[in-house]
Amino acid sequence: MFRNRAALPRPTPFKALFLAVTFCLIAYTLVVIGGLVVYPPLPALIESLFSPEIVFAVELSLVTSAVSTAFCVVAAVPVAYSLARLSFPGRNLANTLFNIPLALPPLVAGVALLIFYGPSTFGKMLSASGLDVIYTPLGIVVAQFFVNLPYMVRVARSAFETINPRYEHVARTLGCTEWGAFRQITLPLAKSGLIAGLVITWSKSIGEFGAVLMLAGATRMKTETLPIALFLNMSTGDLDLAVAASVILIVISVISLAVFERYTGGRGVF
């Protein structure tokens, strides 16, 4: 890092201008977000935070995001390892493919999921066997999984890529099976990266709106996650409840960002 620590005591017009813009935007961000938190009177905020609707939204968000994150991790680990280590035909294509949902607006992903689980043959088979995805809490999990899997894959892939494959080679000559070498050597070495990925995936699935709205709908007290609660209460003009949902989302973002930085910041992912 080539930080110029002496920037403040002797400001040139150049440094002064750049620092001024920086500090203005810091202030802007703090005022905008802080303004939201302090907008309702405190007793009203607390009352809203413990209203049955917000409590339901928090519970639903926690459960669906935990489940979808767990699925993301379980699915992303083999995918990320394959992309990082194994050579197979179409590997570059696979890399691009897994990145598509990153660039895609979640609304579009949601519509695609809606068609896949709805009128398609697969969707009909699923609902015939009693698994209804559309407009149900299950749909929330499905939408979160689809949109957030690429994030987990990306972080996990870079975690695996930084580990020298020779560690595994040595472990194999020391008597490990492929599974054993992966479990005892690669996974522990990738731990920090995987935890960071898990946290960022979880935080993103809590905040997922577009895809959830499309696939699971916005039914009060049924598929009402925190972002949906925010949306519903805004549209009915119930500002206190909307702010309460926002405040919880802000707190979750800040905490998960801090955890992510802690596990990846500075020393990278191992």
Added chain:
Amino acid sequence: MLRIAGLAKRLGDFTLDCVDLTVADGEYFIVLGPTGAGKTILLETLAGIYSPDAGTIALEGRDITRTDPKDRGIGMVYQDYMLFPHLTVGENIGFGLLQRKAEAARIGESVRETAALLGIGHLLERTTGTLSGGEQQRAAIARALVLRPRVLLLDEPLSALDTVTRERLRRELKAIHRATGTTVVHITHHFEDIFALADRVAVMQDGRIVQTGTPDEVFRKPATEFVAAFTGMENVYCGVSRVQNGEATIDLGEIVVRTVTAIEGDVCVGIRPEEVILSRRPFESSAANTFPGTVAEIRQNGMFSRVVVDTGLPFVAVLTRQSVARLGLVEGEPANVTFKASAVHVFRR
């Protein structure tokens, strides 16, 4: 016995091309070759990390070409050690025994015993990041040796170390080999390793084995231009070094060479052909070594001539054709061999 036949493997830019090698039980076998010759791939294929495109590997009469690495009984030590950073030194060394589900007490005992053999008994509780290069290399060797492998593969084990540590570890490798009797396949691009350690040598170039033999044969009779150029030390002779007042006299049997070295005892000396000066008559100079002899052979080789002068030991010199003509060197006629003390490279046998 480790028998490799027709082994071929293509991996990215590196290839192994029809490698045939036989390594006897208990032998210290060195594969010499420049960087990028495919040496590491050879070891990794032997260890079972990669399965070969063609050819077979047999160990003690059993075909292990497709055997899983864990069942081969072959240990591997990488140049960059590859100690597991999330484990202590002791846990690293005991890792293989743990995989075999050995009892904790037995693991501890074997780990201490092997660590003591390598002189790292006091480091078992340390994390690997706090070790010096030499200590890490010892730990990596201990980790492989504790399983008593039938073959130990060493990938440039001395290259990453400083000169002093390298010399010490080289002696230790020799002692370990003697103590354990393990068959060792060691790859290197340092020719010094060969005289200190090898029973036999294979020279590798562009994924092929170009020559196999004892160190003496490979240096004395390089099979190809490449081997000669790569080894670069054609005048290699072994003898006994005696050091007095910082000056060494090395008795090579037929002649006694003077040089400056601290190495005493059984040694080999090497003198590059470019550093050998030929003259018709002895002449006075600062060079410490002058021997009379007879021109045994003159061979044209492009712009240069290779002249062999027999002084009791044959010395190879490289001269321009003009110099050969100017001196009037003729096969069978007398000539003097002269070289400076500093031209004598001494290495331990």
